[in-house]
Amino acid sequence: MGFVNQASVLVSDSFGNIYSFLWSEEKIVLVYFDKSLGNTEKTVLIEDCSLAFDVAIDKDDTLYVVCQKKDGSILLLDYTNSSWHTSTLVEANPTKILNLNITAYEKTVHILYCVASGESDRRYRIYHHLYEKQTWSTYEVEDIGRKEVLNPFQLSMDKNHLMLCYYNQIGNEEQIFLKFFDTLNKKWSASTQLTFGTNYKMYLDILMTNKTNFHLTYSEYVEGNLVVRYEGYKIKGNQITKMTEEYVSNPANCSYPTFVYNDNKLWVVWTEYDQVVSSFTMDMGNTWSVPYLWKASKEQTFVHYKFLSNDENLKRNYQLNYSFGREFPAFSFIGFGSLDQATEIPLKSKKKEKDGSPSNMMSEELRGLKDILDSMEKRQGKEVKESVKNEIKNNTTQNSEIDQIRSEVRKLEERIEIIEEYLNRKRRGILFAPRK
Numbered sequence: 534m535g536f537v538n539q540a541s542v543l544v545s546d547s548f549g550n551i552y553s554f555l556w557s558e559e560k561i562v563l564v565y566f567d568k569s570l571g572n573t574e575k576t577v578l579i580e581d582c583s584l585a586f587d588v589a590i591d592k593d594d595t596l597y598v599v600c601q602k603k604d605g606s607i608l609l610l611d612y613t614n615s616s617w618h619t620s621t622l623v624e625a626n627p628t629k630i631l632n633l634n635i636t637a638y639e640k641t642v643h644i645l646y647c648v649a650s651g652e653s654d655r656r657y658r659i660y661h662h663l664y665e666k667q668t669w670s671t672y673e674v675e676d677i678g679r680k681e682v683l684n685p686f687q688l689s690m691d692k693n694h695l696m697l698c699y700y701n702q703i704g705n706e707e708q709i710f711l712k713f714f715d716t717l718n719k720k721w722s723a724s725t726q727l728t729f730g731t732n733y734k735m736y737l738d739i740l741m742t743n744k745t746n747f748h749l750t751y752s753e754y755v756e757g758n759l760v761v762r763y764e765g766y767k768i769k770g771n772q773i774t775k776m777t778e779e780y781v782s783n784p785a786n787c788s789y790p791t792f793v794y795n796d797n798k799l800w801v802v803w804t805e806y807d808q809v810v811s812s813f814t815m816d817m818g819n820t821w822s823v824p825y826l827w828k829a830s831k832e833q834t835f836v837h838y839k840f841l842s843n844d845e846n847l848k849r850n851y852q853l854n855y856s857f858g859r860e861f862p863a864f865s866f867i868g869f870g871s872l873d874q875a876t877e878i879p880l881k882s883k884k885k886e887k888d889g890s891p892s893n894m895m896s897e898e899l900r901g902l903k904d905i906l907d908s909m910e911k912r913q914g915k916e917v918k919e920s921v922k923n924e925i926k927n928n929t930t931q932n933s934e935i936d937q938i939r940s941e942v943r944k945l946e947e948r949i950e951i952i953e954e955y956l957n958r959k960r961r962g963i964l965f966a967p968r969k
Contacts, residue, residue, distance in 0.1 A: 535807035535830075535835075536804050536807045536830075536835060536836075536837070537834050537836050537860075538837070539556065539557070540556040541553065541554060541556070541836055541839070541860070542554040542587070543838050543840050543841070543856075543864070544596065544840075544841045544842070545843065545844045546594040546596075546843050546844070547594055549844055550566060550567055551568070551864065552564075552566075552588075553565075553566075554578070554588050555860075556584055556586060559580065559581055559582055559583075560577050560580050561582050561586055562575065562576070562578065563575070563576050578610070578617070579598075581603045581604070582600050582601070582602055582603070583600070583601045583602065585600060585601040585629075585630050586633060587599055587633050588839070588841065589635045589636050589637040590841050590843060591640060592843065594843055595611055596611065596612035597609065597611050597637055598611075599635045599644055600633070601633065602625075605623070605628055607623040607630065608622065609621075609622050609644070622644075628648055628649075631646065631647045631649075631657070632646055632659075632685055632686055633646040634646065634686070638691070638716075641663070642663070643662070643663055643688070643695055643714075644661070645660065645688065646660060647660075647683065653678075655679050656677070656678050657683065658677075659673075659674040659697075660672070660673060661673075661674050661714070670719070672721060674697065674721055675701070675710075675712065675724065677700065677701040677702070678701060678702030679702060680733070684699075684700040684734070684736070685737055686698060686699035686700070687699075687738060687739045687854065689739055689740075689741055695714040695716060696711065696712075696713055696741075697711070697714070698712075698737060698749070699712070700734070700737070701724075706731050708726055708727070708728045709727045710726050711724070711727055711773065712725070727764065727766070727775075730753075732755055734751050734754075735754075735788070736788060736790055737749075737750075737751050738790055738855065739854075740792040740794065740852060742799065742852060745767050746766075746767065746817060747765070747767070747773070748766075748792055750763050750781075750790040750791075750801050751790060752789075752790055755780075758785055758786070759786055759788060760782055760783075760785075761782035761787045761790045761801060762778070762779070762790075763779045763821070764778045765817060765818035777818050781821045782803065782812065783805075783824060783881045784881065786805060788804045789837050789855075790802070791803065791837070791855045791857065791868075792852075792853060792854065793852070793866075794853065795850060795869055796850070796870075797815060799815075800812070802868035802869060804837070804857070805824075805826075807830075809857050809868045810825065810827070810868075810878065811825055811827070811875075813869070823877055823878060823880045824877075824878040825877055826875060826876045826878050827868055828874050829865075829874060830868075833859060834859070834860070835859055835860075837856075838855065840853055
């Protein structure tokens with residue numbers, strides 16, 4: 534039992550029919566469930582296929598599958614009128630593509646992927662192919678760098694914009710960026726850097742819960758542990774403003790953080806030691822629950838799959854790009870919903886980050902006070918501080934030196950009170966109150 538890391542996509546059309554796409558043994562396998570007939574059909578859709586594949590569905594229930602075969606050719610398949618049609622986008626060639634993504638809006642199709650640079654195996658170029666009105670257009674989006682591994686990027690689509698969230702190496706560190714494609718003017722915007730800390734980052738998921746609220750989550754190494762980090766933004770026109778940030782997991786092997794919005798709760802769901810754990814917020818990221826461990830993930834195997842749906846009931850109740858759950862046909866979601874099947878995990882105290890970026894236990898202003906406190910403790914020592922307090926209390930002879938020490942101790946006590954008040958406010962959940 535536990536997590537099975539397989540490339541898979543689960544799609545439901547507007548009639549409730551379900552399509553499960555799974556890469557297995559160099560084949561893309563399709564399992565189709567016909568809701569009206571109650572029949573399940575399993576077919577091999579593509580053979581000799583690399584791991585690079587993705588699926589999209591437009592509002593008219595047309596399915597699109599893009600993949601790279603082992604000979605390097607790139608194929609696009611579309612499913613219309615109960616039949617699959619195949620076209621070749623790129624002929625056979627030795628170039629390997631990575632981070633292959635496809636999304637569709639109405640009859641417009643966007644395909645993005647990375648190709649390694651000939652100059653370095655750690656440099657890549659992101660390409661964008663746009664199919665619209667029976668015409669293909671190609672854009673060179675961005676040149677990016679990586680550290681040890683190439684992290685994924687994520688797409689989000691609406692009527693007028695395609696959003697690309699991706700990693701790029703700046704100096705010696707990888708940071709996360711946001712970029713927009715204007716579907717009316719057919720132009721890519723300049724990039725906006727979202728993260729600035731020096732801790733190593735992995736994985737990525739994004740979600741727009743309305744026209745302005747943008748949510749970002751990823752895993753970050755802190756003192757040798759992977760921790761799930763959340764960041765919330767407001768997007769108005771070209772302005773992107775960070776509103777809040779938080780660590781939502783314990784320091785552990787926390788991977789594949791994934792957003793789900795359901796029943797007025799925004800969940801972040803992740804794997805932790807081959808089990809599903811999650812936390813939720815009811816105020817758009819200002820305060821978060823303790824983590825919950827989901828019992829089903831301890832009792833059965835589960836996968837992480839891309840999820841797409843034209844089913845109005847599902848779209849009305851769920852917003853998500855990915856989910857953890859059992860493999861089709863035993864379809865299920867794991868990691869959110871009623872807490873009857875979950876166990877609360879105590880939240881360990883969180884330590885200050887090494888990279889100097891804001892942590893959820895200490896703001897920049899408070900950290901400055903903490904540095905002063907640390908400096909005083911190093912200079913005087915805890916024993917000296919206590920002895921000074923006793924000396925001030927018992928010694929009736931006042932001189933300028935003791936007055937100076939008393940002043941420093943008073944300042945120290947005031948700073949301790951400020952820190953205690955900060956932590957009390959944090960426990961009451963008002964530190965990140967909505968800004969006015």
